[in-house]
Amino acid sequence: MQLQAQLRMGAALLLGVAVGISGYVLPGYLNAYRQSSRNVQALESYAQVLEAGNAVSAERGPSNIVLSLDQDAGQPYESTAARMARARDRADQALAQLSGLVQALPPENQRRQELLSTQRSLMRGRADIDQLLLHAPSDRSPQQLQDAIDQMIDARKQLDPLIDSFYGEAMQSAPDQAGIVQMARVLSDLREYGGRMGSMLIVPLSTPAPIAPARQLVLARLRGHVQEIHHLIPGHIDPSDQDHEDIDNVRAQVERGFFHHTLPLIDTLVAQSGSSYALRAAAFTRQVMPDLMGLEKLENLFMQRALIQVNRTRRDNRRHVLLIGACLLGFCVFLLALLRAAERLVTRPLLLARQEIINLAQGDLRRAPRAGNSAEVRALHDALDILRRHHVNSMQLAFERDELSRSLRRQAHTDALTGLLNRHALEEITGDLSAEPVRLSKGRGLILIDVDYFKPINDVHGHIVGDLVLREVASRIMRLVAAPHVAFRYGGEEFAILTNGLSMEELCTLAENIRHAIADDEITAPGAQRLAVTASLGVAKGDSTVLTWLDLLNAADAALYRAKAQGRNQLVSASSS
Numbered sequence: 317m318q319l320q321a322q323l324r325m326g327a328a329l330l331l332g333v334a335v336g337i338s339g340y341v342l343p344g345y346l347n348a349y350r351q352s353s354r355n356v357q358a359l360e361s362y363a364q365v366l367e368a369g370n371a372v373s374a375e376r377g378p379s380n381i382v383l384s385l386d387q388d389a390g391q392p393y394e395s396t397a398a399r400m401a402r403a404r405d406r407a408d409q410a411l412a413q414l415s416g417l418v419q420a421l422p423p424e425n426q427r428r429q430e431l432l433s434t435q436r437s438l439m440r441g442r443a444d445i446d447q448l449l450l451h452a453p454s455d456r457s458p459q460q461l462q463d464a465i466d467q468m469i470d471a472r473k474q475l476d477p478l479i480d481s482f483y484g485e486a487m488q489s490a491p492d493q494a495g496i497v498q499m500a501r502v503l504s505d506l507r508e509y510g511g512r513m514g515s516m517l518i519v520p521l522s523t524p525a526p527i528a529p530a531r532q533l534v535l536a537r538l539r540g541h542v543q544e545i546h547h548l549i550p551g552h553i554d555p556s557d558q559d560h561e562d563i564d565n566v567r568a569q570v571e572r573g574f575f576h577h578t579l580p581l582i583d584t585l586v587a588q589s590g591s592s593y594a595l596r597a598a599a600f601t602r603q604v605m606p607d608l609m610g611l612e613k614l615e616n617l618f619m620q621r622a623l624i625q626v627n628r629t630r631r632d633n634r635r636h637v638l639l640i641g642a643c644l645l646g647f648c649v650f651l652l653a654l655l656r657a658a659e660r661l662v663t664r665p666l667l668l669a670r671q672e673i674i675n676l677a678q679g680d681l682r683r684a685p686r687a688g689n690s691a692e693v694r695a696l697h698d699a700l701d702i703l704r705r706h707h708v709n710s711m712q713l714a715f716e717r718d719e720l721s722r723s724l725r726r727q728a729h730t731d732a733l734t735g736l737l738n739r740h741a742l743e744e745i746t747g748d749l750s751a752e753p754v755r756l757s758k759g760r761g762l763i764l765i766d767v768d769y770f771k772p773i774n775d776v777h778g779h780i781v782g783d784l785v786l787r788e789v790a791s792r793i794m795r796l797v798a799a800p801h802v803a804f805r806y807g808g809e810e811f812a813i814l815t816n817g818l819s820m821e822e823l824c825t826l827a828e829n830i831r832h833a834i835a836d837d838e839i840t841a842p843g844a845q846r847l848a849v850t851a852s853l854g855v856a857k858g859d860s861t862v863l864t865w866l867d868l869l870n871a872a873d874a875a876l877y878r879a880k881a882q883g884r885n886q887l888v889s890a891s892s893s
């Protein structure tokens with residue numbers, strides 16, 4: 317298997333393991349993240365419904381002041397009316413936000429219905445109040461006043477099922493925040509019960525008049541509830557938690573304000589029913605409102621604390637999910653980079669080196685393109701260079717050897733004295749005449765030339781002059797013999813011309829020309845001696861009786877013999893003999 321494929325398989329295996337581990341760990345964190353997101357949502361919804369409840373409760377305070385408008389109010393009507401308008405805005409905003417939450421639910425859903433009836437009830441209460449405000453305080457009947465106040469209390473009551481429902485959801489979604497969720501609910505209830513008790517005193521204090529027995533009963537019951545849930549608020553709240561010093565302070569304010577001021581004040585006023593009240597309605601409301609706001613403030617702090625906690629958990633879970641995802645992604649990128657690096661640094665250089673080796677083996681000595689710069693790859697390239705140099709040297713040597721061999725071969729076939737091909741070269745063509753006869757190919761002819769009376773030249777003029785005569789005779793023969801005919805020095809003072817494609821007549825003409833070329837001009841020897849040289853020639857051609865090289869040689873030799881015998885300086889053809 318290829319290295320690259322093996323690397324890819326290894327990377328895929330590692331990736332599989334990484335994905336497996338992530339697949340094992342990630343769902344847990346993902347679920348935790350989803351759960352914490354649901355917790356955040358449930359707590360935020362719960363905080364909104366509590367705010368809506370508080371806002372609707374809080375609208376009663378300024379409304380009560382506006383409605384009562386007694387002499388000791390100490391504040392101009394306009395500023396109190398503006399305060400009521402702000403309270404209405406706050407309630408509208410809170411209900412609108414809540415409406416946004418339940419808007420997605422189907423119209424017949426319980427929550428939507430409860431919210432709608434709250435809003436309707438609140439609108440009725442406001443309409444009653446606005447109607448009463450059209451009259452002077454002295455023209456407002458106690459019953460109309462009481463009805464308007466009761467309508468506002470009723471509007472807040474309409475919201476209770478919605479608060480219960482979001483409370484249940486928050487308790488279920490964020491069980492680890494159950495203590496805080498419950499505490500916020502307790503504070504919200506205290507705020508409403510306290511406000512409701514106060515509102516029930518407005519008409520008696522405004523009129524002034526005794527509190528009706530039925531209302532006294534309701535007041536006693538509400539007072540009982542408040543008493544009951546008072547102990548659910550711890551005296552000190554999580555003192556180890558440094559960012560909640562505020563909570564502790566506000567908690568102390570609530571204890572001082574609501575439990576030790578508002579409640580005793582209500583108790584006193586209820587006890588004064590039937591006699592004269594120590595306070596009028598507006599003054600009473602102004603005293604009580606800050607204590608009720610303290611309860612709201614404490615509740616908000618609790619909810620903020622819970623939201624911070626669940627948001628922190630959600631952020632932690634999201635960070636874990638992102639971290640695992642990023643690790644997986646990073647690992648994938650790392651593996652890809654590793655594969656690419658392996659391809660660039662190892663596989664590609666190896667394949668290119670392989671191609672270079674193949675090229676060298678095929679005799680291509682050019683340097684092929686290379687890749688990679690690691691020490692190992694550089695060592696491989698060095699080895700390739702060594703191989704190339706060795707190859708170049710080997711080829712150089714082989715070339716020189718071939719040259720030498722060609723030169724030796726040339727020398728072996730050349731006659732050193734005359735430069736003509738020698739007898740050995742002739743035998744390369746005719747074959748070994750002493751062995752199996754070799755058949756003549758068509759058109760072959762042979763002229764044998766023997767210098768006449770050469771021995772006396774040697775004897776009289778010396779071998780140096782003899783050699784010169786032989787070179788001159790060879791030179792004259794060469795001038796007349798051209799391809800496809802070839803001249804040889806056959807031995808001693810004897811020459812041979814192997815012809816191809818000549819008729820006997822053409823052979824004889826050539827032979828006669830050669831004879832004339834030798835005989836017609838004297839040869840000048842050193843010392844300006846002039847030597848008359850002649851030669852005898854025997855001519856033969858392949859025919860029906862001359863079939864082999866040996867036959868041809870014998871026929872030419874016999875003709876030459878006769879030329880000598882007949883007086884020399886002549887030619888004799890085998891056909892004429």
Ligand SMILES: Nc1nc2c(ncn2[C@@H]2O[C@H](COP(=O)(O)OP(=O)(O)OP(=O)(O)O)[C@@H](O)[C@H]2O)c(=O)[nH]1
Nearest residue numbers: 767768769770771772774778779780782783808809
């Ligand atoms: N200078 C010289 N002489 C050679 C060479 N080769 C052979 N010879 C001489 O050539 C002579 C040949 O003499 P012969 O065979 O008697 O022939 P010839 O004297 O030419 O007489 P005919 O052929 O009968 O005319 C000998 O004396 C050889 O020594 C050579 O390369 N150089």
